[in-house]
Amino acid sequence: MDRRIERTRTAVVEAAVALAARGVPAMGMTEIATAAGVSRKAVYENFGSRDEVLRSATEWLLRDAVPSVEPPAARETSVWVAVLAPVVAHMTRHRDYYRSVLSGPAGAAARDAVVDHAVTGLRAERARRSEPGAGDVATGVGDAGGPAGGVVAGAQDDGAAAAVRRDRFAVHGLVGMIADALLQRSDADLRGLFCELTEGLPALSPGC
Incomplete structure (x- = not known):
């Protein structure tokens, strides 16, 4: 994956995790893009929808759920x-x-x-x-x-x-x-x- 794309995706999922953990109401693509420091267009280009952003954010978090x-x-x-x-x-x-x-x-x-x-x-x-x-x-x-x-x-x-x-x-x-x-x-x-x-x-x- 292109490093620029990887950085954008990482910034978006980290922003989504932080916003959700703070209980931000009505978190949409605009709020996620602003928190990530990228354009709304970039979020859509990389994920397509809010559901995909939050699915990816959840998958990213699940890295610490390692079987014993x-x-x-x-x-x-x-x-x-x-x-x-x-x-x-x-x-x-x-x-x-x-x-x-x-x-x-x-x-x-x-x-x-x-x-x-x-x-x-x-x-x-x-x-x-x-x-x-x-x-x-x-x-x-x-x-x-x-x-x-x-x-x-x-x-x-x-x-x-x-x-x-x-x-x-x-x-x-x-x-x-x-x-x-x-x-x-x-x-x-x-x-x-x-x-x-x-x-x-x-x-x-x-x-x-």
């Missing part, structure tokens, strides 16, 4: 907790930003960014642990050149797609409940809610 890593011999935390607990901690650290963005017109775009981040993290962590649901097709298991190989690859493809759908369903629900709690109370205990929501679900709760 345990050595295989001592691993006790489930994949779900390893990936989602850091996301919940991230939303807690940036609660002012999320309260502002999730309650506004771009709330769906920001929420989708969080969900996509978590689902991608789940697949990556499963691949790191060599667990099912990591997209086995890409590993080349089986001889896809023959009839049997084609069937195996197709089954793996279907299984990976089903795993992604299940992940998205579960993550949407968890993120939605956490977002609702945050919107209702600025001091909501998001970590406690996460553990409460996953209690009794063996695949989700270990590690809380």
Whole structure:
């Protein structure tokens, strides 16, 4: 990416994060452009819409939501907790930003960014642990050149797609409940809610 474009995009997302964290009402492209020190035209040329600005801003913030890593011999935390607990901690650290963005017109775009981040993290962590649901097709298991190989690859493809759908369903629900709690109370205990929501679900709760 051209350095000038990269600088503009970085300035815009940083400005959007700062404005949202301050709870600036009716934050539009003009306010974002002014805060970033660029023209309104430049914002549209790089992002196209306010939703895209705030989705990119959320993705930029999510860089600190890194899954916790345990050595295989001592691993006790489930994949779900390893990936989602850091996301919940991230939303807690940036609660002012999320309260502002999730309650506004771009709330769906920001929420989708969080969900996509978590689902991608789940697949990556499963691949790191060599667990099912990591997209086995890409590993080349089986001889896809023959009839049997084609069937195996197709089954793996279907299984990976089903795993992604299940992940998205579960993550949407968890993120939605956490977002609702945050919107209702600025001091909501998001970590406690996460553990409460996953209690009794063996695949989700270990590690809380």
